[in-house]
Amino acid sequence: MxxxxxxxxxxxxxxxxxxxxxxxxxxxxxxxxxxxxxxxxxxxxxxxxxxxxxxxxxxxxxxxxxxxxxxxxxxxxxxxxxxxxxxxxxxxxxxxxxxxxxxxxxxxxxxxxxxxxxxxxxxxxxxxxxxxxxxAQAPAAAPDPLMPSPTDAPRPAVVQTVERRRTVSFSARHDWLDGAYDDWTGVRLDASRTQRGALGGYAALTGDRRFALDDAGIEAGLLVPMGETWLLQPEVGVVPDADFLPRYYADLRVQHTFTHGWIGSASLRTSDYPDTRVDRLAVSVERYWSAWRAAYTFNLTRLRDTHSPGHDVRLARAYGDGSEVGVQLVFGREAAIVESGVVASDVSGALLFGRHVFAQRWSWLWNVGVIDQGDLYTRRGIGIGLERRF
The missing domain is CATH 1.25.40.10 (Tetratricopeptide repeat domain)
Known part of the structure; x- marks a missing residue:
C-alpha cells in the first residue's frame, strides 16, 4: 500500500x-x-x-x-x-x-x-x-370593535403564541339613535392571558346605559388548546338585575386551524333576557394571506320559535407591527333590543375598525359605523379604547 x-x-x-x-x-x-x-x-x-x-x-x-x-x-x-x-x-x-x-x-x-x-x-x-x-396580531379575546348586538357578535379567530401574553384594555362607545330613543353608552374593562399549548383565559367588566336604565355585568372565558390545531373556547356572562341585557349567557366555541391560512369555527350560544330567551348558531371561516385578513360568519338566531339568518363579512389589512384597519358589513336578521324587550329585526350596516400600535406595548382601538335596525331605529356609533400588553 x-x-x-x-x-x-x-x-x-x-x-x-x-x-x-x-x-x-x-x-x-x-x-x-x-x-x-x-x-x-x-x-x-x-x-x-x-x-x-x-x-x-x-x-x-x-x-x-x-x-x-x-x-x-x-x-x-x-x-x-x-x-x-x-x-x-x-x-x-x-x-x-x-x-x-x-x-x-x-x-x-x-x-x-x-x-x-x-x-x-x-x-x-x-x-x-x-x-x-x-x-396573533389581534388580541386573543378582545370584544369586536363595534358589535351589531350587545352580546351575540362573532369573535375573530384566536391564535395563541408561545410567548406568554397578558393584555389589559379599557374601551368606551357612544351610539346615537334616531327617533324617540335616547343615546346609548357603554364601557368595558378587559383582561386576558394566553400562551400556546397552555390554558388561557380572559374576563371583562361591562357597563351599559340604555332607555334611562343601567346594566352592569361580568364576562369570562377560557381558551383550551386541544392539540396543535384545535381550540375550545367556553364563555359565560352574567348581568345581575338586568333590565335590557341578558341576565346570563353561555357560549361554546370550537376552532380549527387548517392549512394555507384558513381557520374555521362554530359556536352555540344561549342568552336569557328578562322577557325571553335567544339561541344562536354561528359558523365562521377566516383566511389570512400576506397582510390581509378576510372573514365571513353565518348566524342563525332563534327567537320565540322563529329563525333569523344573518351575515357578517370583514376585510382587514395589517400595517406596521401589529396595527390593522378594516371594514365590516352586517346584513340579514337578528335579535334587537328595544325598550319593550327583544324582537326579531332586519339589520344592515357598515363599519370601519382598527388598531394602531403607537408604542411597543400600547395600542389604540377605534371604530365608527352605522347600523340600520329595520323599522326600529338607525344607530350611528363611535368607540375608542386603549390596550396595554405585558
Whole structure:
C-alpha cells in the first residue's frame, strides 16, 4: 500500500466516523425533543456545535428546540446564521417565521413567511404558520370593535403564541339613535392571558346605559388548546338585575386551524333576557394571506320559535407591527333590543375598525359605523379604547 493510498483511506475513515457521530448526536437530540426534554436536547446539541460549529442539522434542531421550549429569542440568531448560508431554504424560513411570531414580532414574521410561501406555495405548514402570525396580531379575546348586538357578535379567530401574553384594555362607545330613543353608552374593562399549548383565559367588566336604565355585568372565558390545531373556547356572562341585557349567557366555541391560512369555527350560544330567551348558531371561516385578513360568519338566531339568518363579512389589512384597519358589513336578521324587550329585526350596516400600535406595548382601538335596525331605529356609533400588553 502506497503512502497516498493510506492517507486517502484514513481520511475516508475519519469522514465516516464524523458522519456517524453527527447522525448519532442529532438522532439522540431528536429523541429527547420527542419526549419534550428540551433542556437535555439543548445540552447535547450545544456540545455537538462546540465540536462542529458548521453542523447545519444540529443548528436547525437547536433553533427549533429553543422555540418549542418557549425561548424564541434564543432561536432567532441560529435561524439567521442558517439563512445566511441558504437564504431560500423553505424549512429555515418557516422556522424563522414561527420564532418571530412567538417572539411577538408578527410584522417581520409575516414578511418572512410570505416569502417562504412564494418559494414553496404547496408547503402546507407555511400557510398555517402565516395564518398564526396574522391572527396573533389581534388580541386573543378582545370584544369586536363595534358589535351589531350587545352580546351575540362573532369573535375573530384566536391564535395563541408561545410567548406568554397578558393584555389589559379599557374601551368606551357612544351610539346615537334616531327617533324617540335616547343615546346609548357603554364601557368595558378587559383582561386576558394566553400562551400556546397552555390554558388561557380572559374576563371583562361591562357597563351599559340604555332607555334611562343601567346594566352592569361580568364576562369570562377560557381558551383550551386541544392539540396543535384545535381550540375550545367556553364563555359565560352574567348581568345581575338586568333590565335590557341578558341576565346570563353561555357560549361554546370550537376552532380549527387548517392549512394555507384558513381557520374555521362554530359556536352555540344561549342568552336569557328578562322577557325571553335567544339561541344562536354561528359558523365562521377566516383566511389570512400576506397582510390581509378576510372573514365571513353565518348566524342563525332563534327567537320565540322563529329563525333569523344573518351575515357578517370583514376585510382587514395589517400595517406596521401589529396595527390593522378594516371594514365590516352586517346584513340579514337578528335579535334587537328595544325598550319593550327583544324582537326579531332586519339589520344592515357598515363599519370601519382598527388598531394602531403607537408604542411597543400600547395600542389604540377605534371604530365608527352605522347600523340600520329595520323599522326600529338607525344607530350611528363611535368607540375608542386603549390596550396595554405585558
Amino acid at each position: 502506497t503512502l497516498r493510498t493510506a492517507v486517502r483511506l484514513s481520511m475516508l475513515v475519519l469522514a465516516a466516523t464524523a458522519g456517524a457521530a453527527h447522525a448519532q448526536t442529532v438522532a439522540q437530540a431528536q429523541a429527547l425533543v420527542d419526549v419534550r426534554d428540551y433542556a437535555a436536547a439543548t445540552r447535547v446539541l450545544e456540545q455537538r456545535l462546540q465540536i462542529a460549529p458548521d453542523d447545519a442539522d444540529a443548528t436547525f434542531l437547536l433553533a427549533r428546540t429553543h422555540a418549542w421550549n418557549g425561548e424564541p429569542a434564543r432561536a432567532l440568531p441560529l435561524y439567521e446564521r442558517l439563512l445566511a448560508r441558504e437564504p431560500d431554504n423553505a424549512d429555515f424560513l418557516l422556522g424563522y417565521g414561527q420564532a418571530l411570531t412567538w417572539a411577538g414580532r408578527q410584522a417581520e414574521a409575516i414578511d418572512v413567511l410570505t416569502r417562504a410561501q412564494r418559494l414553496a406555495p404547496t408547503y402546507a405548514d407555511i400557510g398555517t404558520a402565516l395564518a398564526q402570525a396574522r391572527a
